[in-house]
Amino acid sequence: MGALADRVLQGDVRAAARLMRLIDDAQPAAEGELRVLFPSTGRAQLIGITGNPGAGKSTLVDRLIAHLRGMGKTVGVVAVDPTSPFTGGAILGDRIRMQDHALDPGVFIRSLATRGQLGGLSRATGDCVRVLDAMGKDVVIVETVGVGQDEVEVCRLAHTTVVVVMPGLGDDVQAIKAGILEVADLFCVNKADREGADRTVRDLRQMLELSATEREVAIVKCVASQGEGIGELWDAIEAHYRFLQGGPGLLQRETQRARFELIEILRDRMLRAAVERLTAQGAHLDELALRIARRDLDPYSVAEEAARG
């Protein structure tokens, strides 16, 4: 235990990749390594990038990486791709574009997918962020696909959450309604060369005013595909981070994140213990499921039994 972790702490890329694979596969062996890494975490600046599919998040992240590299900062990216629940295969799609940075040792990109129900997506994301943090990356970006509940939760891991929208709200406004508004520290109106960009900025501004949030939420316009506005976006992210550092905000966020992650880790750990106990008693999940489907058993009694130990 800890052999992989020691190599990660020395910046060994292959060890990091291997540890993240263990995390993605929800292998219990990852935990011992993460425990060793833990004291060396807490140094990276964590950024969440979320928004509807099609808003251009991948291109934006790509440009942001280039900008940060230009400043001499090292970057880690966790791209959270929801997975087909049946095949378990991650759809990497436009991840390929990020291969521009494949030969740059200052950049580490990892796509994450949920492989099964026994390990949660937000848990795995948090653990991968920790690996990149422990490796010494200056900035770690978590990019989500989609804007579901899980994606909103993933944002809790970040110091600064950027919500990417594009002109012509419509779809986006619904997504924003759906809970994302209050996790946004910053809005980025991407594809701002399209018609309606200023209108979108106004709409967002109005929505923020109506929401009566006391937080200052900046709105930045970008054309990521042309590299326009990336410097301004980074400046706004930096300004938000400095704001957190200058007051109680940073510790509050860290504590909120720790609480969130502790619960996720507890949840997985306890579930694993329960499944192991059931299996040791000769009760396999598939068999229990069949009996429940036939109404010979009810799941609440099974859970009660497992909790009693």
Added chain:
Amino acid sequence: MGALADRVLQGDVRAAARLMRLIDDAQPAAEGELRVLFPSTGRAQLIGITGNPGAGKSTLVDRLIAHLRGMGKTVGVVAVDPTSPFTGGAILGDRIRMQDHALDPGVFIRSLATRGQLGGLSRATGDCVRVLDAMGKDVVIVETVGVGQDEVEVCRLAHTTVVVVMPGLGDDVQAIKAGILEVADLFCVNKADREGADRTVRDLRQMLELSATEREVAIVKCVASQGEGIGELWDAIEAHYRFLQGGPGLLQRETQRARFELIEILRDRMLRAAVERLTAQGAHLDELALRIARRDLDPYSVAEEAARG
């Protein structure tokens, strides 16, 4: 224990509403009631409706309810609205439209939001579906907002999952790439009076062929706002359900659902047990979180300790 459940079984709407509130609030008291209801479940036909925000799912569900009522079927709806993680308030938005059915005792609509991290959204959805099933609703529809990981998981609860898209893929195609394709039993191209509807049907057809799925996935065109194509949609849903009933498919789905729900219930139950144990030892979550944020403690050791009991 079981007093509410007995009233639900007699069709008492207020008791059902109260039990669903307990479920939504993740109150442990709900479990005893659900256990009493369990043997009376398994009769309803379960339908999942998912797709990107803006695809017109609420209108479609609204029209589907009217169609089913016209056939004399009773209907339950669980509308899964992601919630602001900070305020905990569900955004009901266009739910209001469904108030058309508010005075119809044959229809029961419940919006669900996640109120906190200690109880999962898919768990609560499954439990509410069970209440509606036990109440004797002929058809139970689960409607999701968005297409994140949680939404894909919610689809596992259904016998038939309908993915709603609209003409002019673009955004939708990304959502479909993102894992939803393989949970679709049926595609509904809504707003089919818009340009590009036939193109979208062709694109979907091609995507299905490329995916090499052996399942027969129908594609139905609708203009939900005009009530067009709703009958055809229902016929396609029925055809899929009859296909499941005629072979091993139905028991397979029920078993898959039972396995999924058992794990969710176990996860919640075990987490609750762990939190109770930690609290009894004088270790409160918020305090642990602060110590983790300060790196005085690591979350893996806390979880290990809690699992050891």
